[in-house]
Amino acid sequence: MNLPETRSVTLRLDRDVLHLSFNRPEARNAMNAQVVDDLVAVFDALKTRPDIRAVVLRGNGGNFCAGGDVKDFARLRAQPAEPGTDPVAAFNRRFGAMLQRVNEAPQATIAVIEGAVLGGGFGLACVSDIAIAQQQASFGMPETGLGVLPAQIAPFVVQRIGLAQARRLGVCGARFDGLQALRLGLVHFVEADAEALDARLREVLREVRRCAPQANAQTKQLMLAVGQRPLGAVLDDAAALFSAAMQGPEAAEGTRAFIEKRLPHWAQE
Numbered sequence: 338m339n340l341p342e343t344r345s346v347t348l349r350l351d352r353d354v355l356h357l358s359f360n361r362p363e364a365r366n367a368m369n370a371q372v373v374d375d376l377v378a379v380f381d382a383l384k385t386r387p388d389i390r391a392v393v394l395r396g397n398g399g400n401f402c403a404g405g406d407v408k409d410f411a412r413l414r415a416q417p418a419e420p421g422t423d424p425v426a427a428f429n430r431r432f433g434a435m436l437q438r439v440n441e442a443p444q445a446t447i448a449v450i451e452g453a454v455l456g457g458g459f460g461l462a463c464v465s466d467i468a469i470a471q472q473q474a475s476f477g478m479p480e481t482g483l484g485v486l487p488a489q490i491a492p493f494v495v496q497r498i499g500l501a502q503a504r505r506l507g508v509c510g511a512r513f514d515g516l517q518a519l520r521l522g523l524v525h526f527v528e529a530d531a532e533a534l535d536a537r538l539r540e541v542l543r544e545v546r547r548c549a550p551q552a553n554a555q556t557k558q559l560m561l562a563v564g565q566r567p568l569g570a571v572l573d574d575a576a577a578l579f580s581a582a583m584q585g586p587e588a589a590e591g592t593r594a595f596i597e598k599r600l601p602h603w604a605q606e
Contacts, residue, residue: 338386340382341375341379345360346358346359355392358394358397359372362397367407373432376435376438377431380439387550392447393542395449396458402461404456405456409428413425441557443550444553444554445466447469449469450462450468450474451470452475454470455475456477456479457490459478463498466557467525468524472514476512476523478490498522498523547600549591555578559571559574590602
């Protein structure tokens with residue numbers, strides 16, 4: 338399946354890595370309906386692209402993502418609703434569906450974070466496999482200060498940093514930098530500047546490429562099931578996945594490469 342045409346994000350495929358950049362710099366890359374639709378379309382397509390090993394999420398113009406576009410909120414509030422419909426709820430749920438797709442992508446997802454990381458941008462950081470932040474990035478959940486709530490974001494924030502810290506951030510709407518995000522466990526690396534961010538990204542991509550693509554995808558699938566299903570059922574599935582992997586082509590190549598003291602084919606530059 339080919340990657341879709343997008344209007345609000347730019348796509349650049351570099352060998353086996355898709356670089357996806359939010360492209361609304363005039364709005365600090367705030368998410369409107371088009372951004373959400375573009376992300377849903379891209380991550381739907383990625384389900385059938387095992388040749389793509391990683392997705393790098395970034396923002397053009399020095400900001401990652403400043404959350405939802407307030408202009409969209411105003412438009413939705415003024416939009417007349419047909420009987421039995423709730424366009425505001427439908428729009429909000431669409432955003433949650435997008436976060437689910439990013440969260441469950443078979444590829445390694447890497448967020449490279451600069452500038453504003455608010456609301457929806459905060460949620461995307463929480464569903465990335467690896468988050469690399471610039472020290473001066475500005476994180477926050479400002480929704481309650483606007484009289485609304487982080488409805489679709491909150492569950493992913495709790496999963497990422499735990500209930501106690503998520504509750505504090507939710508009811509205070511506090512802003513904090515990359516170093517505090519690291520202490521909270523929201524991000525994995527903090528770098529001083531753009532050059533250091535790029536260097537860390539290259540290192541992370543080298544590490545991802547050393548792992549077998551299907552093994553990575555199934556490891557993510559297994560980990561995301563923890564807490565969602567009874568532990569015994571998760572372990573039963575894990576055993577079945579392990580058996581299939583042991584009898585599959587990746588394990589055959591990986592063990593052969595180990596014996597021959599070489600890199601497996603997926604890790605070769």
